[in-house]
Amino acid sequence: SQKIEQNSEALNIQEGKTATLTCNYTNYSPAYLQWYRQDPGRGPVFLLLIRENEKEKRKERLKVTFDTTLKQSLFHITASQPADSATYLCALSISGGYNKLIFGAGTRLAVHP
Amino acid sequence: DAEITQSPRHKITETGRQVTLACHQTWNHNNMFWYRQDLGHGLRLIHYSYGVQDTNKGEVSDGYSVSRSNTEDLPLTLESAASSQTSVYFCASSDLQTNTGELFFGEGSRLTVL
Numbered sequence: 001s002q003k004i005e006q007n008s009e010a011l012n013i014q015e016g017k018t019a020t021l022t023c024n025y026t027n028y029s030p031a032y033l034q035w036y037r038q039d040p041g042r043g044p045v046f047l048l049l050i051r052e053n054e055k056e057k058r059k060e061r062l063k064v065t066f067d068t069t070l071k072q073s074l075f076h077i078t079a080s081q082p083a084d085s086a087t088y089l090c091a092l093s094i095s096g097g098y099n100k101l102i103f104g105a106g107t108r109l110a111v112h113p
Numbered sequence: 114d115a116e117i118t119q120s121p122r123h124k125i126t127e128t129g130r131q132v133t134l135a136c137h138q139t140w141n142h143n144n145m146f147w148y149r150q151d152l153g154h155g156l157r158l159i160h161y162s163y164g165v166q167d168t169n170k171g172e173v174s175d176g177y178s179v180s181r182s183n184t185e186d187l188p189l190t191l192e193s194a195a196s197s198q199t200s201v202y203f204c205a206s207s208d209l210q211t212n213t214g215e216l217f218f219g220e221g222s223r224l225t226v227l
Contacts, residue, residue: 004155008153032214034214034215034216036216041220041221042220042221043203043205043218043219043220043221044156044203044216044218045218046215046216046217049214049215089155089156091155091156093214099144099146099207099214099216100158100161101158101216102155102158102172103148103155103156103157104155105153105154105155106155
């Protein structure tokens, strides 16, 4: 069956360091992958999309890589700040419909001053 | 500003009752989705719609129904609420025209079935 894995354990890092979150998947060939941020009690907010033919995408302090051979995406936040503390979700497109996504359970990031 | 709103934000109901969660978006998006989010699980797709009068089942559709009579609204109905349907429900919409495919989410509706 189709499966997405994100680290279930929280990631704790020091302010100013680079946070790296991992998203692994099996039994998929997604056309694109998205990353969302979710704060407690709020809905997810879109951050970045990367397509299957793209290796890397950047937006300000965010960088996403997509390795379709390894079936893995890495999400980096450089120069992290306490305000970056949140849960980050990866989502993969699935066939059978436009904008149909399957989500990972998310990784909680805590950035400490 | 355009937005997507869900109501109620919190609801407690009893097993066997019918419950309807409302979702209203002013983005004029064609695509609308309902997800549920449970601890340890990702967001799981319940139902979705690509336009008026169009509805489709997602991966966890049993016990749920939706209807799309206009562009703005996609209400989610639990026909006979069960304790297993205690969850946080998120509505989302997306624009067919965008090349990012991003979903715009509501703030969620927390449902407790006793």
